[in-house]
Amino acid sequence: MINLNQDTPESFGKVAVMYGGSSAEREVSLKSGEAVLKGLLDAGVDAHTFDPADKPLTDLLVEKYDRVVIMLHGRGGEDGSLQGALQQLHIPYTGTQVLGSALCMDKIRSKQVWQSLGLPTAKYKIADKRSYDGRSCKAIMDSLGKEVMVKPAQEGSSIGMAKVDSVQQLEIAIQNAFKYDNKVLIEQFIHGSEYTVSILNGKALPSISMTTPRVFYDYTAKYQADSTVYSCPSGLTPEIESELAELALEAFDAVAGSGWGRVDFMQDKLGKFYLLEANTVPGMTKKSLVPMAAKQAGLSFTELSLAILSTSEPAQSVQA
Structure with missing residues (x-):
């Protein structure tokens, strides 16, 4: 399953583990980056952390980095902007390229792609801050059912999300979600179990089910x-x-994901699966799901870190 495409850890060259940043997911990103740094160092890779909140990306050239492991979650790291910048700098990076990163970060557009291909995804409506006046809440509830999920279109880690079951709650949740994004996804709530499938180098790792006593699987x-x-x-x-x-x-x-990532699902009471979202830079903390699935597949955290690093093919520095 691991495809390193390298003879020795040293042949990766000098590696920057990009973490931190300035998104709402900075805290999680720092933890992910530190964990991956340790995994790479344990494998003998010449790895160092690099926080773009502290210094410009051009320092990657000044400090002579050969590759970048992207551990930036959320905006600025997972939405295609960093990927585009690294391509302009001709520095290979891990994971999904520009188009796929932008699509996967946008929950609305990724759902629209899946819907166009006939892949299963829950019914939904969109609230646009530029035209929203609050008068559509009742119609939305009538269309989607008595319970809905409200999600900022381009946030991760469940930030800004809420489950609601009344018109009044929906109005409050939409206004709160607008604090994070100008577009908000309002989705039919699926009663059932939540699952996730991690993907590594074109292979699906064992699925994981998540159960929480909280209202939903939130931050x-x-x-x-x-x-x-x-x-x-x-x-x-x-x-x-x-x-x-x-x-x-x-x-x-379908959403141009590549290298590694994770896809989340809900399974309803009848056993049907619904796509929730795709993540191109999933968490790599001690509570994260990709390391858990990798362990079940027989991969240590160090092996997983190397496999992720191996997705930074030199050819990725130029968009096809």
Whole structure:
């Protein structure tokens, strides 16, 4: 499963682990970056942290870095802007390129791509801050059902998200989501179990199911609470596990994802899976899901870090 395309750790050259940044996910990014740095150092890679909040990207050239491991979550790191800048600097980087990064970061546009291909995704409406007047809340609730999820279009780690079950709550949740983004996704709430499938070098890793006593799998459940229960293996039958893996790979490819990432799902009470979103720079903290799936697949954290680094092919420095 690991495809390093390198003879020795030294042949990767000098590696910058890009972390921190200035997005709302900075705290998680710092933890992910530190963990991956340790994994790479343990493997013998000449790796160093690089925080773009502290110095300009052109310092990558000044300090003679050969590759970049992107561990920046959220805006500025996961939306294609960093990827484009690195391509202009002719520095290879890990993971998905510009188009896929931008698509996956935008929950609305990724859903529209999946919908156009007939891939399963929940019904939804869009609120645009430039034209929204609040009078559509009742119509939205009538269209999507008694419970809906409200999500800023381009935030991660469940930041700005809310589950609501009334017109009044919906209005408040939309206004709060507008603090993070000018466009807001309002999605039919799917009652059932949540799953995620990690992808590494074109392979799907074992799925994980997540259960939380909280209202939904929010920021606290992901990074702070000890009450969240993760199951890996997830308990699916081999046949359904295979079907879910195929759907994850198809969905990731549809939004131009590459290298490594993660696709999230809900499964309703009838067993049908619905695509939620694709993540091109998933968390790599001690509570994160990709390391958990990799461990189940027989990969240590160090091996996983090297596999992610191996996605920084030199050819990625020039967009095809």
